[in-house]
Amino acid sequence: MRGEVAVRLEGVVKRFPGVCANDHVDFAVEGGEIHALLGENGAGKTTLMNILYGIYQPSEGRIFVKGKEVIIESPRKAISLGIGMVHQHFKLVYSHSVAENIALGLPSARLINPAGRIEEEITGLSQKYGLRVDPNAKIWQLSAGEQQRVEIIKALFRGADVLILDEPTSVLTPKEANELFTVLRRMAEEGKAIIFITHKLEEVMTVSDRVTVLRQGRVVASEQTQATNARELAKLMVGREVLFQLDHKALPVGKVVLEVQALEVENDRGLLAVKDISLNVHQNEIVGIAGVAGNGQRELVEAITGLRKVKRGRVIILGQDMTNRPVSEIVDKGVAHIPEERIRVGTVPNMTIAENLVLKDYRRSGFSKGFFLNLPFINAAADKLISEYNVMAPTRETPARLLSGGNIQRMILARETSGSPKLIVAAHPTYGLDVVATEQIRQQLLRQRSNGAAILLVSEDLEEILSLSDLIAVMFEGRIMGIVEAAEADIDELSLMMAGVALKKESSA
Numbered sequence: 001m002r003g004e005v006a007v008r009l010e011g012v013v014k015r016f017p018g019v020c021a022n023d024h025v026d027f028a029v030e031g032g033e034i035h036a037l038l039g040e041n042g043a044g045k046t047t048l049m050n051i052l053y054g055i056y057q058p059s060e061g062r063i064f065v066k067g068k069e070v071i072i073e074s075p076r077k078a079i080s081l082g083i084g085m086v087h088q089h090f091k092l093v094y095s096h097s098v099a100e101n102i103a104l105g106l107p108s109a110r111l112i113n114p115a116g117r118i119e120e121e122i123t124g125l126s127q128k129y130g131l132r133v134d135p136n137a138k139i140w141q142l143s144a145g146e147q148q149r150v151e152i153i154k155a156l157f158r159g160a161d162v163l164i165l166d167e168p169t170s171v172l173t174p175k176e177a178n179e180l181f182t183v184l185r186r187m188a189e190e191g192k193a194i195i196f197i198t199h200k201l202e203e204v205m206t207v208s209d210r211v212t213v214l215r216q217g218r219v220v221a222s223e224q225t226q227a228t229n230a231r232e233l234a235k236l237m238v239g240r241e242v243l244f245q246l247d248h249k250a251l252p253v254g255k256v257v258l259e260v261q262a263l264e265v266e267n268d269r270g271l272l273a274v275k276d277i278s279l280n281v282h283q284n285e286i287v288g289i290a291g292v293a294g295n296g297q298r299e300l301v302e303a304i305t306g307l308r309k310v311k312r313g314r315v316i317i318l319g320q321d322m323t324n325r326p327v328s329e330i331v332d333k334g335v336a337h338i339p340e341e342r343i344r345v346g347t348v349p350n351m352t353i354a355e356n357l358v359l360k361d362y363r364r365s366g367f368s369k370g371f372f373l374n375l376p377f378i379n380a381a382a383d384k385l386i387s388e389y390n391v392m393a394p395t396r397e398t399p400a401r402l403l404s405g406g407n408i409q410r411m412i413l414a415r416e417t418s419g420s421p422k423l424i425v426a427a428h429p430t431y432g433l434d435v436v437a438t439e440q441i442r443q444q445l446l447r448q449r450s451n452g453a454a455i456l457l458v459s460e461d462l463e464e465i466l467s468l469s470d471l472i473a474v475m476f477e478g479r480i481m482g483i484v485e486a487a488e489a490d491i492d493e494l495s496l497m498m499a500g501v502a503l504k505k506e507s508s509a
Contacts, residue, residue, distance in 0.1 A: 003031035004066065006162050006193035007052065007083070012061030014047050018394075021047040023217040025061070029162065034184055034194040036204040036225065038237055039214035040436055041406035042392075045197055048214070049164050053085045054078040065162075084160030086151045086168060092139045098122065099135040102154045118157075125153055129183055132294070141268040143293045143340065163187070166197040167431075181207045199435060201230035202463075213237055238436050246442055246467050249450070253470075254283025256319075257423050257454035258304070263313035265299045272311070273299040275478035281423070281454040286445065288469030288486065289458040291498050296478035297458045298340060301427050304456070305337045306330040318422060331360055334422030338412055338429050340458075342405070346412045349401035353393055354382035356400045357415050389414035390440065406437030413441060417448055424448055427458040442468060462494060476500045 005028050014022040022044045029035040039045045050056045052063065054072040063070055065081050072078050078085070092101050099119050106118075119135040126132050131149040139147060152168055165184075169177040184194055184207060196208055204211055205225060212222040213236045221228075221236050258281040265274035273296040281287045289297055302308035304315055306327040315323045317333050339345040347356050358378050361367045366377050382396045391410045393403060400408065409429065417424065426445065430438040445468060449455055459465050465472055469486040474497035482503025484493070497503055 003191055005029070005064070006031045006066060008064040009048070009052065010062045010064070012048065012051060012063075013059045014044075014051060014056060015059045021217055022051070022058075025214070025217070025219055027212055027219065027222075029193045029195055031161070031191045031193050032188050033209040034188050034196050034207055036208035036211040037195055037197045037214070038199075038201075038204065038211060038233060040237055041404040041433060043214040043237070044217040045214055046166075049085060049166070049195070049197070052078070053083060053164065079158060079160070082161035083164070084155040084158045084162070085164040086148070086155050086166055090147045090151050092147060092150060094140040095138065097136050097138055098133055098142075098150050098153075101139060101150060102157055106157060121157075122153060125156060129153075129156070129180060132292075137269075143298045146294045149293075160192070162193045162195070164195040164197070167199070168196070169198070169200070169203060177203075199433060199438065200461075200463075201233055201435065204233065205230055215239065234435050246446060248446060248467065251284040251450065253285045254452065256280050256282050257317065258456060259314070259316035260300075260304070261314040261316065263300070263303060263315065264311045265296070265303045265308060266311055267296075267299055273478050274303065276313075277475075277478075277480055278313075279473055279480065279483070281456050283452050283454050284449055285471070286449055286455040286457050286469045288465040288472045289456065289475055290462060290465045290472055290494060291460070291475035293460060295475045297427070297475055299478075300475070301337075301340070301425055301456075301458055305335060305425055334420075336416035336419075336421035336424045338409075338416055338424065338426040340427040340431075342408050342412055343401075347400045347408060350399055352397045353386065353391065353400060353403070353411060354379055354396040356411060357382045357385050360415060361419075385414040385418055388418075389444075406433045409433060409437060409441060413444055417444060420451065421448070421453055424453050424455045425458075426455060428460070429457070430459075430461070430464060462491060466491070474498055474503075 008028040010026055012022050012025045013020065025044070025048055027048065037045050047056060051058050052072065054074045054077050057073065063072060070081060072081065093104070099122055102122060103118055122135040131153055133146055133149050133153070139150065155163060169180060188194055198204060208225045210223065211225050211228065211233065213220050213233060215237060260277055260279050263274055263277045264272060267273035277300065279287065291297060299308055303310050306325060310323050314321055317330070317335060320333070322330055322333060343349060348359070358367055358381065362373060366374060368374055379396060386393070386396060389410045391407050391414065393407060400411065403411065429445065430441050433441070442464070445455060445457070457465065457468060466486060466489060471483055472486050472489055472494065473483045474481045474494060476498060477500065481497040481501065484503065493503070
């Protein structure tokens with residue numbers, strides 16, 4: 001039931017050196033409503049929410065909570081006002097366990113063994129909301145999706161009256177997402193105000209009551225969700241029509257590029273995470289790996305790309321056994337890797353864009369002369385890639401850490417795919433990106449497929465898997481539950497496999 005305005009921002013301006021991230025933004029969310037916030041990467045959404053959560057202070061403007069003007073000088077103040085936030089880039093202590101991280105956010109936590117009393121509650125909450133996670137696991141042992149689940153659970157523990165959720169469904173099956181929507185609706189009915197940040201336009205139409213669109217730091221629309229549609233929202237976000245139908249032409253597959261044979265791989269805790277997996281990926285083919293995070297996808301990708309040791313089985317690339325070979329040899333074999341954690345694994349944040357772009361090529365002729373780098377050659381190559389892949393940055397000398405998520409991913413894509421790779425292993429390539437960056441990256445993967453590349457695509461986004469893949473393999477608890485032709489895939493059948501129900505009649509990859 002809709003109620004009074006829970007939070008209102010009036011004329012909020014936030015300036016950084018050379019950039020106006022928020023330009024006189026008015027935004028309000030009522031108790032009892034789910035309010036979607038849309039915009040491209042860099043449109044100012046995160047900055048606006050960081051102001052509401054006390055991480056940034058506004059250059060201008062006023063903030064009202066339940067009708068009273070407030071100054072939110074810190075997250076602690078925001079929490080005291082009943083505001084909780086699940087960040088896109090997680091705020092977790094990597095050396096601590098899940099339970100310890102959640103306990104650290106509770107005012108009632110004890111100094112000694114703060115997590116001891118809440119492990120059962122975490123398990124219960126995890127099961128209730130379909131956010132499966134081990135309370136005793138260390139954060140560094142978890143995938144990005146599992147870490148996001150911890151953040152959602154942490155926010156739910158705090159019992160905020162105003163809850164900001166950034167991409168909360170990206171690690172859920174459709175069934176779990178629908179269950180989460182039911183939970184959010186129940187919370188709204190109880191009078192809580194929900195700010196729901198998502199790049200999935202269909203989710204806006206499904207779950208939100210109102211939607212506000214930001215473009216270049218300004219509000220360009222704010223209206224009832226039922227009065228608009230996905231295509232109109234996409235156009236408002238980017239100022240032009242957005243292509244929703246991908247040109248996924250049927251192609252005759254070529255020779256086998258990747259063979260995975262009876263593979264077994266352990267996770268960071270020494271437990272078997274990949275269990276007897278076999279699959280093939282051919283030229284001109286995209287094989288999609290669907291499944292909820294934490295079911296062995298990360299370990300499979302790392303074993304193929306040389307980042308994790310194989311316990312049993314073989315990884316064969318272009319007919320050559322590359323099992324447990326050094327990463328450099330796998331790279332030289334023509335393997336490109338778009339990693340799940342683009343900041344920690346895909347980049348060196350303090351290096352420049354140009355330096356990040358040549359991380360795989362600096363040893364090659366032209367990029368270096370003997371023991372010295374050929375800087376003019378590197379700069380020219382970097383400028384070419386920045387232009388071709390539309391990496392938006394002031395200069396090639398900009399540190400990678402200053403780029404938005406979409407531009408970091410474009411930079412990684414430029415480095416990994418510009419050399420005509422034979423095999424592309426892409427893990428969650430559009431995770432957390434806006435509709436434009438998502439469109440560009442998906443089109444680039446299809447172009448690489450048309451150029452003869454074999455692509456192994458790992459994603460928790462079923463829409464992405466269905467629209468890009470030729471074959472779909474579903475992983476659950478380290479095993480492949482079934483492999484189906486994407487053109488004949490049934491979303492209910494895929495959801496059952498993602499929940500652990502094996503396919504009765506399985507195709508072969």
